[in-house]
Amino acid sequence: MSAPAQSLDPRARRQVVIITLVAAAIFLGFRYLPTGTNLSHMDFRATATNSIEFCDPLNPQFIPVVAVKSPVVMTLTAPAVTAAGQTLDCTVNLRTASGKPIAPEDLLVSHTRKLHLLIIDPWLDDYQHVHPEPGLHPGDWTFSFTPKREGVYRVFADFTPVATARGLYASTDLKVGRSGLPPAYQVVMRHEPSWKADRDGLHCELTPAVLPVQARRPVDLRLTITRPGGGRVPLEPVMGAFAHLVAFDEARSGFAHLHPLELDLTQPPDPVKPTLNFKVMIPQAGSYVIWAQLNVAGHEEFVPFWFDVEG
Numbered sequence: 580m581s582a583p584a585q586s587l588d589p590r591a592r593r594q595v596v597i598i599t600l601v602a603a604a605i606f607l608g609f610r611y612l613p614t615g616t617n618l619s620h621m622d623f624r625a626t627a628t629n630s631i632e633f634c635d636p637l638n639p640q641f642i643p644v645v646a647v648k649s650p651v652v653m654t655l656t657a658p659a660v661t662a663a664g665q666t667l668d669c670t671v672n673l674r675t676a677s678g679k680p681i682a683p684e685d686l687l688v689s690h691t692r693k694l695h696l697l698i699i700d701p702w703l704d705d706y707q708h709v710h711p712e713p714g715l716h717p718g719d720w721t722f723s724f725t726p727k728r729e730g731v732y733r734v735f736a737d738f739t740p741v742a743t744a745r746g747l748y749a750s751t752d753l754k755v756g757r758s759g760l761p762p763a764y765q766v767v768m769r770h771e772p773s774w775k776a777d778r779d780g781l782h783c784e785l786t787p788a789v790l791p792v793q794a795r796r797p798v799d800l801r802l803t804i805t806r807p808g809g810g811r812v813p814l815e816p817v818m819g820a821f822a823h824l825v826a827f828d829e830a831r832s833g834f835a836h837l838h839p840l841e842l843d844l845t846q847p848p849d850p851v852k853p854t855l856n857f858k859v860m861i862p863q864a865g866s867y868v869i870w871a872q873l874n875v876a877g878h879e880e881f882v883p884f885w886f887d888v889e890g
């Protein structure tokens with residue numbers, strides 16, 4: 580025992596030993612505390628040069644999910660026969676690049692859920708947002724959705740690994756067959772740009788602070804919702820916010836997921852003319868849609884705004 584410890588009286592020495600042992604126990608306790616996940620940040624390390632960059636929620640960007648390599652492999656299993664208007668029970672499987680399954684314990688809750696799927700049709704006309712449930716096998720996540728139309732739908736996954744605590748994305752496609760029934764809606768190949776939309780008795784406007792919207796320039800967007808003729812529009816939280824905006828480009832190469840600057844859920848927006856503010860930066864010129872997801876008095880609404888971005 581070192582000179583100073585030897586000079587301590589037996590009682591003080593015992594105290595030093597006890598404190599040291601307790602400290603060691605606490606350290607080991609924390610060191611080996613089960614975090615639930617067996618995956619490490621190395622499992623989500625982006626290997627390829629054009630790998631996906633984690634996004635900064637304060638400066639929402641357009642994430643080119645398809646073009647860049649995700650460290651997560653997503654595959655989708657759907658019924659052998661799929662058709663527009665038919666409810667499809669599907670399973671997505673998430674694995675790390677080395678094949679390790681990504682199970683519920685490997686993901687953090689983000690925006691009230693562990694896994695978000697953003698599903699969009701080829702004409703950007705049918706946007707759906709679903710939350711799969713853990714499947715029977717680790718890595719499997721099951722969900723049902725009813726496509727409104729035929730075509731190759733794109734499914735984007737949005738999640739946050741426990742190991743990195745940073746948002747990550749993956750995508751895959753799902754082919755939906757023709758229903759054989761006359762389409763229950765008018766087929767629109769190209770949408771007229773409009774920052775106004777009417778849906779279920781609601782008049783919605785998304786107003787950019789500056790027009791035209793320019794590529795690579797951040798733009799402020801203000802969303803207002805009214806009922807023509809007055810009446811209440813009580814917005815309720817959806818996924819932890821009073822609204823979500825998701826922007827898609829025509830090629831569906833990726834998306835931008837925007838949340839209102841008004842984050843305080845104890846401060847609901849005006850119940851007659853709710854107004855929410857967003858910020859976005861779109862890197863490339865082209866035609867886009869922003870789908871607004873709202874919860875109006877418990878009823879979910881999806882509202883599209885079509886616009887062009889100039890180069």
Ligand SMILES: [Cu+2]
Nearest residue numbers: 692695708818
């Ligand atoms: Cu979600």
